[in-house]
Amino acid sequence: MASDSATDQHKQQQSGGILGxxxxxxxxxxxxxxxxxxxxxxxxxxxxxxxxxxxxxIKIKNTSKSYVAFKFQTTAxxxxxxxxxxxxxxxxxxxxxxxxxxxxxPENNEKPIDQKTKVKFKIVSLKVKEGTDYAPELxxxxxxxxxxxxxxxxxxxxxxxxxxxxxxxxxxxxxxxxATEAEKKPPxxxxxxxxxxxxIVDEWKExxxxxxxxxxxxxxxxxKP
Numbered sequence: 021m022a023s024d025s026a027t028d029q030h031k032q033q034q035s036g037g038i039l040g041x042x043x044x045x046x047x048x049x050x051x052x053x054x055x056x057x058x059x060x061x062x063x064x065x066x067x068x069x070x071x072x073x074x075x076x077x078i079k080i081k082n083t084s085k086s087y088v089a090f091k092f093q094t095t096a097x098x099x100x101x102x103x104x105x106x107x108x109x110x111x112x113x114x115x116x117x118x119x120x121x122x123x124x125x126p127e128n129n130e131k132p133i134d135q136k137t138k139v140k141f142k143i144v145s146l147k148v149k150e151g152t153d154y155a156p157e158l159x160x161x162x163x164x165x166x167x168x169x170x171x172x173x174x175x176x177x178x179x180x181x182x183x184x185x186x187x188x189x190x191x192x193x194x195x196x197x198x199a200t201e202a203e204k205k206p207p208x209x210x211x212x213x214x215x216x217x218x219x220i221v222d223e224w225k226e227x228x229x230x231x232x233x234x235x236x237x238x239x240x241x242x243x244k245p
Contacts, residue, residue, distance in 0.1 A: 053167075054083075054145075054167065054169055054170075055082060055083065055084040055086070055088045055145045055147065055167060055169070056080055056081060056082060056083065056088065056090060056109075056143065056145050056169045057080075057081045057083045058078055058079070058080060058081075058143065058169065058170055058172075059078065059079040059081075060078060060172075060185075060188075061170065062170060062172060062173065063172060063173050063174070063175045064076045064078060064119055064141055064172045064173070064174055064175065065175050065176075065177050065185050065186070065189050066119075066121055066123070066174060066175070066176055066177065067176075067177050067178075067179035067186070067189075068123065068176035068177060068178060068179065069123060069179060070123050070124065070125045070126060071123065071124075071125055072122070072123060073120055073121065073122045073123075074120075074121055074122075074123055075118055075119065075120055075121075075193055076118070076119040076121070076189065077116055077117065077118055077119065077189060077192035077193045077195075077196050078116070078117055078119065078172070078192075079114060079115070079116050079117075079192060080109070080114060080115055080116075080117060080143070081109075081112075081113070081114035082109035082110065082111055082112060082113050082114070083112075084111060084147070085111050086111065086147045086148075087108055087109070087110055087111070087147070087148050087149065087150050087152065088108065088109050088145050088146065088147060088148065089106065089107070089108045089109075089145065089146045089147075089148045089152070089154055089158055089159070090106055090107060090108075090109065090143060090144065090145045090146075090169070091105065091106035091143070091144050091145075091146075091156060091159055092105050092106060092117070092119075092141060092142070092143060093141065093142040093143075093144065094139065094140070094141050094142070095138065095139055095140050095141075096121075096139040099121060099122045099139075100119065100120065100121045100122075100139060100141070101119075101120050102117055102118070102119050102120070102141075103117065103118045103119075103120070103200075104117060105156075106154060106156060107154050108148060108152060108154045115199070116192050116195050116196040116199065117196070118193065118196045118197075119141065121139070121174070123176075137174050137176075139174050140171055140172065140173060140174070141171070141172040141174075142168060142170070142171050142172070143168075143169045143170055143172070144159060144166050144167065144168050144169060145166070145167050145169050146158055146159055146162055146165055146166050146167070147165060177189070
């Protein structure tokens with residue numbers, strides 16, 4: 021009996037040792053849970069217009085229950101930039117980001133639409149506390165908590181050829197532009213000034229009516245014998 025008990029204890033220790041060794045390994049290979057949903061999910065579509073700066077768009081939505089900071093990264097920062105380059109999304113909040121890229125002229129007699137690029141984009145995210153101000157340094161300060169949401173490939177579209185991807189891109193760009201213009205507008209007045217003006221006008225009317233009434237009384241008194 022004592023021998024069997026010792027054997028069972030040895031097996032448990034051995035099993036625990038194996039699991040203890042495997043746990044950090046399996047944890048490291050498991051994909052991190054994503055906080056954002058991207059649309060398109062894996063590509064950035066650009067109209068192919070060599071020699072011009074063109075635009076793409078991507079919708080970013082925070083699908084988590086936490087505040088999430090996000091940031092764009094690119095392998096070609098000199099020829100590409102994003103608007104906004106990063107930010108913080110509240111739970112359930114979404115926005116459409118615009119990506120700008122300059123397209124070089126094709127080389128080696130390649131067909132224009134077949135022109136390939138090594139440029140890639142990456143979107144990373146970080147869980148933050150409510151009230152946190154966005155700063156790119158957040159991702160350097162908390163490297164262990166940063167999640168790579170997706171690496172996006174560049175796909176060129178023929179601007180003269182209708183396609184679902186091109187149609188969707190145009191819609192997203194229009195939405196992004198509308199949101200940008202809305203941010204530029206001054207805040208809408210709640211109407212307090214109008215109410216104040218109405219009160220002033222009403223008070224002026226009352227004073228004038230009292231003045232006219234007093235004038236009438238004085239006129240009547242002046243004509244009495």
